[in-house]
Each structure stands twice: as structure tokens, then as C-alpha cells.
Amino acid sequence: MTLTHPRTVVPPTGTRRLLAAPGPARTDHEDTFGPLPQLGPWLVDELGRAGVDGRGGAGFPLARKLAAVTVRGRRRGRGAPLVVANAAEGEPASRKDAVLLERAPHLVLDGIVVAAAAIGASEAVLATSDRLAGPVRRALAERADRGTDRGGDPVPISLRVLPHASFVSGEASALASAVAGGRGVPEDRVVRLAERGPSGRPTLVSNVETLAQAALVVRFGAAWARGVGSPSAPGTRLVTVSDVTDPTTAVVLETAGGAPLGELLRASRLPVTDPAHTRAVLVGGWGGTWLPAAALDASFDPEGLARWGAAPGAGVLAVLDDRTCPIAVTARLATALAGASAGRCGPCVNGLPRIADVVGDLASGRAAGDLAGEVRRVAALVDGRGACHHPDGVARMVRSALDVFHDDVQAHLGGRCLLRRGGAW
Amino acid sequence: MSGGAGAGAGVVSLHVDWTRCRGRGLCTELFAERLERDEWGYPVARAGAPGDRAGGDPGDPGVRAGNPGDPGTPGAGTRDVPVRPHERAAAADAVAMCPLQALRLVER
Amino acid sequence: MDTALWVIGRGFGVTAVLLLTLTVLLGIVTRRGRPLPGLPRFAVQLVHRDVALAATVFVAVHVGSLLLDTEAELRLLDTVVPFVGAYRWFWLGLGTLAVDLLVVLVVTALLRRVIGPRAFRAVHWAAYAMWPIALAHAVGTGTDGTSAWFLVLAGVCTAAVVGAVVWRCTARVTEFRSAKLEVVR
Numbered sequence: 001m002t003l004t005h006p007r008t009v010v011p012p013t014g015t016r017r018l019l020a021a022p023g024p025a026r027t028d029h030e031d032t033f034g035p036l037p038q039l040g041p042w043l044v045d046e047l048g049r050a051g052v053d054g055r056g057g058a059g060f061p062l063a064r065k066l067a068a069v070t071v072r073g074r075r076r077g078r079g080a081p082l083v084v085a086n087a088a089e090g091e092p093a094s095r096k097d098a099v100l101l102e103r104a105p106h107l108v109l110d111g112i113v114v115a116a117a118a119i120g121a122s123e124a125v126l127a128t129s130d131r132l133a134g135p136v137r138r139a140l141a142e143r144a145d146r147g148t149d150r151g152g153d154p155v156p157i158s159l160r161v162l163p164h165a166s167f168v169s170g171e172a173s174a175l176a177s178a179v180a181g182g183r184g185v186p187e188d189r190v191v192r193l194a195e196r197g198p199s200g201r202p203t204l205v206s207n208v209e210t211l212a213q214a215a216l217v218v219r220f221g222a223a224w225a226r227g228v229g230s231p232s233a234p235g236t237r238l239v240t241v242s243d244v245t246d247p248t249t250a251v252v253l254e255t256a257g258g259a260p261l262g263e264l265l266r267a268s269r270l271p272v273t274d275p276a277h278t279r280a281v282l283v284g285g286w287g288g289t290w291l292p293a294a295a296l297d298a299s300f301d302p303e304g305l306a307r308w309g310a311a312p313g314a315g316v317l318a319v320l321d322d323r324t325c326p327i328a329v330t331a332r333l334a335t336a337l338a339g340a341s342a343g344r345c346g347p348c349v350n351g352l353p354r355i356a357d358v359v360g361d362l363a364s365g366r367a368a369g370d371l372a373g374e375v376r377r378v379a380a381l382v383d384g385r386g387a388c389h390h391p392d393g394v395a396r397m398v399r400s401a402l403d404v405f406h407d408d409v410q411a412h413l414g415g416r417c418l419l420r421r422g423g424a425w
Numbered sequence: 426m427s428g429g430a431g432a433g434a435g436v437v438s439l440h441v442d443w444t445r446c447r448g449r450g451l452c453t454e455l456f457a458e459r460l461e462r463d464e465w466g467y468p469v470a471r472a473g474a475p476g477d478r479a480g481g482d483p484g485d486p487g488v489r490a491g492n493p494g495d496p497g498t499p500g501a502g503t504r505d506v507p508v509r510p511h512e513r514a515a516a517a518d519a520v521a522m523c524p525l526q527a528l529r530l531v532e533r
Numbered sequence: 534m535d536t537a538l539w540v541i542g543r544g545f546g547v548t549a550v551l552l553l554t555l556t557v558l559l560g561i562v563t564r565r566g567r568p569l570p571g572l573p574r575f576a577v578q579l580v581h582r583d584v585a586l587a588a589t590v591f592v593a594v595h596v597g598s599l600l601l602d603t604e605a606e607l608r609l610l611d612t613v614v615p616f617v618g619a620y621r622w623f624w625l626g627l628g629t630l631a632v633d634l635l636v637v638l639v640v641t642a643l644l645r646r647v648i649g650p651r652a653f654r655a656v657h658w659a660a661y662a663m664w665p666i667a668l669a670h671a672v673g674t675g676t677d678g679t680s681a682w683f684l685v686l687a688g689v690c691t692a693a694v695v696g697a698v699v700w701r702c703t704a705r706v707t708e709f710r711s712a713k714l715e716v717v718r
Contacts, residue, residue, distance in 0.1 A: 188442040345443035449566040
């Protein structure tokens with residue numbers, strides 16, 4: 001069933017979609033994308049056909065999430081659903097949400113309107129850090145100025161500035177808690193957010209890029225959306241490429257789904273991505289999966305990455321070249337991740353520092369026993385034992401490091417480092 | 426999952442609310458056949474028990490790489506301990522006696 | 534009749550002091566998550582509860598028998614509202630206060646699944662108030678209150694509770710090498 005409403009603009013061709021508008025102003029937005037069409041019950045199906053998957057890390061299909069919230073009922077007043085747009089971006093190696101809000105805030109706000117219409121929400125909140133509050137406020141002001149003939153937005157959208165944007169503050173239950181006035185730390189969710197969030201209402205938490213994608217799909221249709229990309233990753237997505245040792249080097253690209261990893265690295269033009277020197281890529285986030293250089297011809301979509309035991313996650317590609325010791329990098333990441341724990345759950349609070357210490361010992365060459373075995377043992381203890389998936393990510397990252405950097409691990413256990421040619425410490 | 430009684434009966438699991446658990450260990454005494462204490466005192470499914478890695482399969486959306494995002498599928502990537510029918514009473518005791526009310530029996 | 538009720542009242546009262554002391558000690562051991570010889574952790578908790586309920590029964594009989602004892606001049610009001618009694622109104626009032634607190638402790642404990650762990654825990658701190666108030670009442674009001682044997686008994690109970698509290702506060706002696714987590718909130 002194709003969309004029948006008339007389009008006033010030509011849909012973006014090529015892979016420049018989310019970032020197609022020349023600037024963040026509302027006029028740029030409307031000239032490029034045209035107005036939002038009349039929304040109706042058709043839109044969840046259309047989003048399903050377009051294959052819009054979550055861009056926050058879990059990759060959960062948006063249409064299914066919307067349907068889950070809708071099923072809980074469209075009740076008026078206090079019980080009406082709430083949309084929370086997640087722009088917390090606590091992942092240090094990710095900058096895509098920041099870029100999206102700076103370049104295309106109106107697309108995000110349109111996406112919020114779309115999601116709200118789909119679930120019958122009475123209110124929406126965009127939650128982000130202090131730094132990005134400015135662009136969002138400006139965009140909201142532009143929409144408010146619009147005048148009565150446009151009617152403004154059908155659902156009130158407010159901005160919620162997160163007091164401390166930490167690594168876990170973007171986790172769904174943590175974010176919902178913060179928006180409801182709570183502590184903003186991960187919670188044990190017995191009842192899913194879609195059914196009842198901390199505010200007592202069915203809550204939809206969705207990444208801002210996911211919402212922006214929805215705003216495009218309702219305008220131009222599922223067929224258009226699938227016009228680029230691969231079957232498991234239709235359309236485009238934002239990717240953050242960075243040097244794993246220095247997140248400030250991050251470059252954000254918009255790419256068609258399923259592009260080869262190597263191509264994405266080259267497109268970033270970062271020195272660390274020089275193919276002659278690329279050693280490995282950490283895919284998905286700091287709690288993601290390490291892939292060896294041999295994986296660079298894999299397609300950046302769920303199918304292509306699954307063969308390597310990885311997933312797109314938050315679209316993070318953190319690159320390691322052969323000038324840095326991979327064990328040292330893994331140790332630094334493990335330490336940072338241990339420090340990022342919210343400190344609520346025993347296995348995480350105790351296990352992550354232990355993992356960081358052992359990997360640190362491995363990195364320094366103070367080989368004392370079966371360090372790799374100890375890392376695996378503790379990783380197995382923390383995996384899945386927490387209110388959120390932070391410890392799972394750490395387990396995943398260190399396990400994949402032990403696999404991909406096997407030779408380095410062996411060398412370190414023998415008191416040598418492969419990077420220091422010709423000798424021990 | 427080992428022999429369910431009725432077809433279509435959901436799997437009953439013991440769910441730990443990790444934000445409440447302080448590793449007091451009463452549950453590991455009352456449900457000792459399936460729970461033991463890890464090196465920090467927290468309950469963990471006994472190794473070798475069926476489903477001691479309930480969920481947590483890399484294909485599950487809940488265990489995707491990236492940000493600690495919305496788990497999506499309920500139970501994915503968590504270590505809920507499956508409870509067999511004959512263990513139900515012991516599990517219920519553990520739930521009732523936890524001083525922090527950190528345990529719950531859930532049916533999926 | 535009156536003499537008998539008076540004796541019963543006193544006897545159950547003294548025993549209640551002992552049982553409440555035992556309750557507090559077991560509660561502290563429960564809180565530290567430690568087993569006792571022959572008693573695994575869950576059993577310690579169960580015994581704590583059982584002794585608490587026994588103490589409550591003894592307190593109830595203590596109060597009941599004194600209500601029935603006409604010489605005691607105890608009105609029903611005095612069992613609920615503190616410090617309005619005739620005979621030794623202050624020390625009696627402490628007893629009333631202790632009973633009020635005991636009722637709150639027992640009710641919230643029985644309903645703890647309903648009120649949730651945070652509310653339960655917050656209210657349960659009142660046990661550290663209830664016990665000394667009950668002991669003070671016993672020393673101040675009781676016929677035997679100031680007699681030598683009872684003072685020795687009270688001293689032993691106090692030493693036990695103080696010792697247990699000190700033990701409870703020395704958190705260094707943890708069961709496992711575990712990082713300190715924030716309090717359950």
C-alpha cells in the first residue's frame with residue numbers, strides 16, 4: 001500500500017538523507033523535506049515495511065516497539081502514553097546524536113510527533129545533555145513561532161536537560177527515570193516501559209536517530225526508504241568513526257546500510273584508518289565487539305556483522321592501528337567502563353574493576369598466572385547479572401579482545417609486547 | 426528447558442532485582458539446589474545446571490553491542506534462573522525470605 | 534485475684550524484656566547477614582521473627598493482665614496514649630510508647646511485601662528506639678524495677694545490645710571481599 005498524499009518536494013536521492021538539509025533552520029528543513037503529511041493509523045505498518053530499526057544500540061524494530069506501547073491502551077489524561085526521545089548519547093565514542101541535533105533538529109522533532117501519533121501520546125520529552133540544549137531550544141522556539149494556521153505541534157514537546165550525562169544515563173530505564181524526576185540510574189524493570197514507566201504511563205524511549213528516520217519514512221514511504229541500503233539494514237544510518245585511543249577525533253558519516261566496513265573507515269579520512277596500518281575495529285561502542293582487520297570487507301549491517309559475532313549497535317567504529325598496543329587499549333577501556341558503572345548492582349560494582357585490574361596486569365606484562373582465563377571467568381560472572389546491560393558489554397568487549405588479539409595476549413603472558421620489536425620490557 | 430508438565434505452560438524463572446540484592450545469601454541456603462554464591466556473595470545459578478545462561482545469546486536483540494540500550498526482548502541477556510516444577514516450593518521460600526525483597530518468580 | 538494478676542503482669546513483663554532483647558540481638562545478626570552456630574541465615578531470620586512475635590504476645594499478656602487488675606489503675610486509654618496515666622505517669626508512658634512502637638514494627642513487618650523494602654526498612658529503625666524505651670519503662674515502673682537482680686538483668690541485656698551494635702557498626706568485618714554498595718534506596 002503506497003502513500004497517497006501528494007508530495008511537495010522531491011525525496012532525497014542517494015545516501016544523503018538525514019543530513020540532506022543545508023542547515024538546522026526550519027526553513028532549510030521544510031525546503032528540503034517538505035511538510036509532515038497527515039498522520040494516521042497507517043504509519044506503524046509503513047514503518048514496519050521500511051524496516052526502521054532502533055539506532056540507540058539494541059536495534060529493536062521501531063514498529064514493534066510502537067505496537068507494544070499501543071497495545072497497552074490509549075487512555076486519556078494521566079495514563080496516556082509518553083514519548084521520550086533519547087539524545088543522552090552517553091557512549092564516549094559516539095557523536096551521531098549530537099550531529100543530528102545540530103544539523104537536523106526538526107527532523108528529530110517531526111519524528112517525535114510521528115511516534116506520539118502512533119501511540120496516542122499526550123506528551124513528549126527530548127532528553128539530552130547540557131551541550132545540546134541550545135540547538136533543541138532554538139528549534140522548539142521556531143516551531144512555536146509558527147502561528148496558529150500551522151497549529152504548532154499536535155503534542156507538546158518539552159526539553160529535559162540531564163544534569164549529568166554519564167555513560168549509563170542513556171540507558172532506557174535510567175532515562176525514563178530521570179524524565180519522571182527520579183535518580184536517572186538504571187532500574188530493574190519488572191513491567192516493561194511500554195506497559196508502565198516510572199511516571200505510571202506507558203513510555204516509549206527511542207533514540208533520536210530512530211525518530212528522525214521515522215520522520216523521513218512517513219514523508220517518502222517504505223519503498224523509498226528501502227531504495228538504498230541492504231535487506232537487513234535498509235535506508236541510511238549515521239556512523240561515528242574515531243580513533244579508539246582518542247574519541248575527540250570522531251567523525252560522523254551518513255551511509256547506506258550494508259556498506260563495507262573498510263569503505264566507512266576510508267570515508268572518515270582519519271589517519272588511524274590508513275588500511276596499511278589498521279589492526280582492528282571496535283564495533284558498536286566501547287561495550288561492543290572487536291573485529292580484526294580481516295573483517296573490513298564485512299558489510300555494516302546486522303547480517304554481515306553477525307558472522308563476526310558483532311552487531312551495529314550505536315553505529316560506533318573505533319579504530320585501532322598497529323602503532324598502539326591492543327592490550328593496553330583494552331585495559332584502558334575496561335577501566336573506563338568500570339568507572340562508568342552506576343554502582344547499583346553487586347556483580348557489576350565488583351566484577352568490572354576486577355576485569356580492569358586483570359587486563360591491566362596483562363597489559364603491563366606482570367604476567368602472574370592464567371590472566372586470560374581469569375578475565376574470561378570474571379566476564380562470565382558479570383554477563384547478564386545486572387539491572388542493565390553495561391556488564392554484558394564489558395564482557396563482550398574483553399572476550400572479543402582476547403580472541404582477536406590472541407597473539408598479543410600470548411606475548412604479554414610471556415613478558416613481551418609485539419609492538420616493541422626485539423625484546424621484553 | 427527440562428520437562429514441563431502441561432504443554433503451553435510458561436517457563437517459571439527466578440528473577441533477581443540486582444538493584445536491591447546485597448548478597449545476603451539466604452536464597453542460596455533455601456534454594457541451594459540451583460543457587461550458589463559467587464566470590465562477592467551474590468547469588469548465581471550453579472554451573473552445569475540447565476539454562477544457567479538463560480538468554481544471553483548474541484543473536485538476541487537484548488545483547489546487541491553498543492549503548493546500554495532498551496533491552497527489547499524481555500529476559501534477553503539476563504540470568505533469570507529457570508525453576509522446574511518440583512523446585513517451585515524452594516524458590517518460593519527464597520522469594521519470601523529475602524530480607525531485601527530482591528527476588529521474584531516470573532513467568533515468560 | 535488482683536495479686537495474681539499483678540504477679541502475672543510483672544512476670545510477663547520481665548520476660549518480655551528478655552525476649553525483646555533477644556529479638557534485637559537476632560535482628561542485628563540478621564542485618565549483618567551472618568549465620569549462627571547451627572542456624573543458617575534464613576533460620577536466624579525466622580527465629581528473629583518468632584521471638585519478636587513471642588515478645589509481642591508476652592507484652593500483650595503483660596498489658597492485658599494489668600488492665601484487668603483493678604489496683605493497677607490502668608485504663609484502656611493508657612495502653613495507647615502515652616503519659617496520661619495516673620500511677621507513675623512518666624515511666625508508664627514510656628511503656629505505652631514502647632507498645633505503640635512495637636505494634637508499628639510488627640504490623641509493618643507483617644505487611645512488608647505490601648509496603649516495599651524501603652518503607653519497611655525505614656520504619657524498622659524504630660526498633661532501636663523501642664528497646665531502650667521498653668527497658669527504661671521496666672526499670673522505672675516495675676515493682677521489681679530497682680531491685681538488685683533486675684538491675685543486673687537489665688545491665689546484662691544492655692551490655693549485650695551495646696556490644697551487638699558495636700559489632701554491627703564495624704563494617705570492616707564483611708563476609709566477602711566486596712565493594713561497599715550504597716544503601717538500598
